[in-house]
Amino acid sequence: MQQLSFNDQVIWFEPSLLTNIDHSQLAQIFEPEFWQQREAIVGSACGRGTTWFVQLEQMQAALRHYRRGGLFGKLVKDSYYFTNWGHTRGAREIEVLAALTQHKVHVPRAIAARAVKHGFFYRADILSERIPNAKDLVEILVESPLAHQVYYNIGVEIKKMHQAGVNHTDLNIHNILLDEQQKVWLIDFDKCGVQAGDAWKAGNLARLQRSFIKELNKCQIHWQQADWQALLDGYNA
Known part of the structure; x- marks a missing residue:
């Protein structure tokens, strides 16, 4: 995983899985509109929020915006208290997926994640592999x-x-x-x-x-x- 920092945000990404995306576009890959313009959205699923399925060059991926659940989630939908970049939701999920992959557990590959800081809080997104025909x-x-x-x-x-x-x-x-x-x-x-x-x-x-x-x-x-x-x-x- 490589890391890119700018404008109060950090992006973690795996270059080998984003071969047709250059660095200037990385902030855009977490926006559904980016994939709509490329006609690359191949489906969606609704749960706590909408997960968008997008077509990459090598695979399909799932784009998910982190949202809160439960009663507190009705008041604060997608903001989390910021302590440091390594403790943001996407960074922690990438770390877990990496540990599982090392132990040969069958899990999706992490492709990219983003955290955007706003004062004392942040919002986050993750792009991960969609398991084909599952x-x-x-x-x-x-x-x-x-x-x-x-x-x-x-x-x-x-x-x-x-x-x-x-x-x-x-x-x-x-x-x-x-x-x-x-x-x-x-x-x-x-x-x-x-x-x-x-x-x-x-x-x-x-x-x-x-x-x-x-x-x-x-x-x-x-x-x-x-x-x-x-x-x-x-x-x-």
Whole structure:
């Protein structure tokens, strides 16, 4: 990752993944209008905000503006208290993705991130790889059940994440993807970090189990307790 600083903002970027973007355009790549002018927007998804899917030269990418959730997010939508550039949301997510990649965890590649400072606060954006032809577990399990081998593989991937020391504070089945080859991907590492010790790992798994149960009741997904045991078998292998 290279770093560029100017006008109360810092941009982190991977030049090898932005081969058709020069430095004068870097501040613009975090604006949807830039990609609209290039006719490079290939889709979008709505959640806390809109995630824009854009076509790069080598891959598709997801452009996301960091937004707050919860009750406080209704008052302050996208501003965060500034302490230093390294603690901004994009910088921390890039750091986590780099640690996971080193441990061969299947995660999207970080392409670029930006933080823009306004007085004591900042706003931030991130551009990361979009996993081709992938669906989250909710979308898949609404249609049909999964083989126990897939759950086993999910458990293996979560264990690799934990061995990298990464605490995924929002581990739920919307943040686990399968591609066309049923390869497991973990996504959405905002507010996550590298953490010492082991006490938090059981909490990650408990949160994930609650997520399965929630979607079982909400969306009638094809899931049963034996599937959870297959995941644990992979985790403990």
